[in-house]
Amino acid sequence: MLSEQERKEIEAHSRHYPDHRSACIEALKIVQRYRGWVSDEGIKDVADALQMAPAELEGVATFYNMIFRKPVGRHVILLCDSVSCWIMGGERLREHLHTRLGIGLGETSADGSFTLLPNVCLGACDHAPVMMIGDALYQDLDPARIDEILDRHAQHSLSQEEKKEKREPADGNTADP
Amino acid sequence: METPLTRNISPGKNPPDLARYEKAGGYAALRKALRMSPDDIMEEVKEANLRGRGGAGFPTAKKWSFVPMGENAPHPKYLICNADEMEPGTFKDRLLLEGDPHQLLEGMIISGYAIQADIGYIFLRWAYKLAAERLERAIGEAYRQGYLGRNILGTEYSLELHLHVSAGRYMCGEETALLNALEGKRANPRAKPPYPQVSGLWGKPTVVNNVETLCNVSHIVNHGSGWFKSLSRSGDGGTKLYGVSGRVKKPGLWELPMGTPIREILEGHAGGMRDGYRFRGLLPGGASTDFLIADHFDTAMDFDSMQAAGSRLGTGTMIILDDRTCPVGMLRNLEHFFAQESCGWCTPCWSGLSWIEQILQDLEEGEGLSSDLERLQAHARLLGPGHTFCALAPGAAEPLQSGLKYFRDDFERHVHEKRCPWR
Numbered sequence: 001m002l003s004e005q006e007r008k009e010i011e012a013h014s015r016h017y018p019d020h021r022s023a024c025i026e027a028l029k030i031v032q033r034y035r036g037w038v039s040d041e042g043i044k045d046v047a048d049a050l051q052m053a054p055a056e057l058e059g060v061a062t063f064y065n066m067i068f069r070k071p072v073g074r075h076v077i078l079l080c081d082s083v084s085c086w087i088m089g090g091e092r093l094r095e096h097l098h099t100r101l102g103i104g105l106g107e108t109s110a111d112g113s114f115t116l117l118p119n120v121c122l123g124a125c126d127h128a129p130v131m132m133i134g135d136a137l138y139q140d141l142d143p144a145r146i147d148e149i150l151d152r153h154a155q156h157s158l159s160q161e162e163k164k165e166k167r168e169p170a171d172g173n174t175a176d177p
Numbered sequence: 178m179e180t181p182l183t184r185n186i187s188p189g190k191n192p193p194d195l196a197r198y199e200k201a202g203g204y205a206a207l208r209k210a211l212r213m214s215p216d217d218i219m220e221e222v223k224e225a226n227l228r229g230r231g232g233a234g235f236p237t238a239k240k241w242s243f244v245p246m247g248e249n250a251p252h253p254k255y256l257i258c259n260a261d262e263m264e265p266g267t268f269k270d271r272l273l274l275e276g277d278p279h280q281l282l283e284g285m286i287i288s289g290y291a292i293q294a295d296i297g298y299i300f301l302r303w304a305y306k307l308a309a310e311r312l313e314r315a316i317g318e319a320y321r322q323g324y325l326g327r328n329i330l331g332t333e334y335s336l337e338l339h340l341h342v343s344a345g346r347y348m349c350g351e352e353t354a355l356l357n358a359l360e361g362k363r364a365n366p367r368a369k370p371p372y373p374q375v376s377g378l379w380g381k382p383t384v385v386n387n388v389e390t391l392c393n394v395s396h397i398v399n400h401g402s403g404w405f406k407s408l409s410r411s412g413d414g415g416t417k418l419y420g421v422s423g424r425v426k427k428p429g430l431w432e433l434p435m436g437t438p439i440r441e442i443l444e445g446h447a448g449g450m451r452d453g454y455r456f457r458g459l460l461p462g463g464a465s466t467d468f469l470i471a472d473h474f475d476t477a478m479d480f481d482s483m484q485a486a487g488s489r490l491g492t493g494t495m496i497i498l499d500d501r502t503c504p505v506g507m508l509r510n511l512e513h514f515f516a517q518e519s520c521g522w523c524t525p526c527w528s529g530l531s532w533i534e535q536i537l538q539d540l541e542e543g544e545g546l547s548s549d550l551e552r553l554q555a556h557a558r559l560l561g562p563g564h565t566f567c568a569l570a571p572g573a574a575e576p577l578q579s580g581l582k583y584f585r586d587d588f589e590r591h592v593h594e595k596r597c598p599w600r
Contacts, residue, residue, distance in 0.1 A: 064344035
């Protein structure tokens with residue numbers, strides 16, 4: 001069942017379109033925001049609310065890169081693997097993340113802190129290599145800077161275990177949590 | 178040199194709010210436009226020779242001209258801003274969205290009026306969080322001030338505008354796939370005809386324009402087509418946001434006259450190659466454009482000149498290949514992207530691209546055959562225009578076919594040495 005809050009947000013968004021099924025992608029994102037990922041139950045909840053067949057919604061959910069159909073960690077690291085970042089040493093960063101977190105692409109660290117995903121071009125190529133964690137974009141990366149960022153996220157997780165990750169930067173793209 | 182698109186933008190600082198945007202002359206163009214007829218605006222934009230900045234370079238006024246007008250035209254009509262910037266190596270629309278959201282809104286309202294659109298959507302990629310925040314705020318301000326909503330500035334014209342944040346897929350940038358995405362479906366492309374201008378979103382007349390294209394419109398209305406053409410160093414009107422990424426001294430983004438030659442951008446603005454690196458090639462406008470080499474440095478970065486040189490202007494943000502980066506590895510990275518992002522609708526695309534990726538991987542890992550080069554060439558032909566619904570596959574073929582041409586020796590070395598010489 002959708003929570004009251006989920007239902008309210010989905011209904012508000014549906015009003016932007018003449019056909020309510022247009023809101024299904026936003027609805028999946030809303031469910032994901034509250035539940036961390038979109039389970040089979042999440043698919044059914046949204047499908048019921050928008051009067052769509054679950055199978056049809058499943059086809060939509062799996063099409064888009066940012067709808068997670070598997071559980072993810074508290075922080076999702078999106079490492080750009082497109083051409084400018086690759087030229088600027090993106091593979092070295094990937095190796096570093098593998099070693100540091102002990103996980104491969106698509107995996108979640110044993111303590112549930114981090115999920116590592118490759119991502120297509122993040123549109124900050126003059127500051128390559130880049131990655132996103134949550135809503136924050138991190139640019140001009142090297143292994144030392146990655147360590148610093150991950151340390152801060154790990155501390156942040158410990159101190160605010162239950163608090164949802166909040167968008168910090170009022171401005172600029174490189175703010176930390 | 179005039180830089181109308183970026184005049185209000187200071188990177189790292191907050192964008193102008195409504196008051197500051199108005200103080201800088203903002204929304205004067207909208208007031209002027211609403212006193213003109215839609216035909217007059219279309220004529221001015223046509224005279225200005227504004228060509229679409231999303232990559233294809235289609236004349237904007239011509240695109241608008243196919244929309245049914247007059248009392249018998251079907252309604253609602255839609256205007257969509259394509260802000261799904263996801264072409265690898267491209268980071269230009271981000272600047273405009275984050276830096277001056279009202280400039281985009283004003284351009285959209287005027288363009289909407291020109292085609293008599295009832296509803297507008299900004300189709301934004303999910304990764305642009307800051308842009309989403311700033312656009313939401315600007316849309317709210319514009320509604321409160323009467324620039325959006327019913328009877329804009331007391332006229333008969335009304336426009337409703339919404340922000341639609343996508344969930345990430347390169348295909349969404351293709352205009353007919355974008356329509357499916359907005360309708361809440363998988364972003365597969367649609368057959369053309371019918372063209373979106375006649376039967377687009379929910380079967381209604383629809384125009385899809387790129388962010389940078391729409392941002393130009395208020396300036397054309399304000400200062401006229403003659404002024405707009407005078408900004409350019411080529412037949413295409415206006416300025417262009419040019420970018421450079423890769424191993425250059427100062428990667429970045431600059432608003433320059435349309436038609437600025439490669440050399441000025443690469444050696445002047447980007448400062449040339451970093452010490453210890455030599456230039457080998459460049460993709461002039463994102464991942465889906467053909468390689469060019471040093472022989473092309475004096476070519477103007479405009480639509481026609483780039484085409485004559487065997488490539489495309491694309492998004493105008495160039496990616497530089499240096500001598501310490503393997504060209505085959507770079508192609509493998511590019512084709513991996515296209516193979517992954519193919520929507521699976523057309524066989525030459527989903528099947529062909531996986532084969533190409535596999536062959537390039539074999540070459541990189543020292544398992545390539547000399548016949549692989551011909552095989553890649555054949556695949557590039559099969560992906561070419563006319564074999565698929567949309568331009569994803571032909572786009573993927575562009576760096577491949579030109580890479581095979583300009584870096585053939587490097588491909589052959591991979592085969593003969595049975596390894597990647599750069600590893």
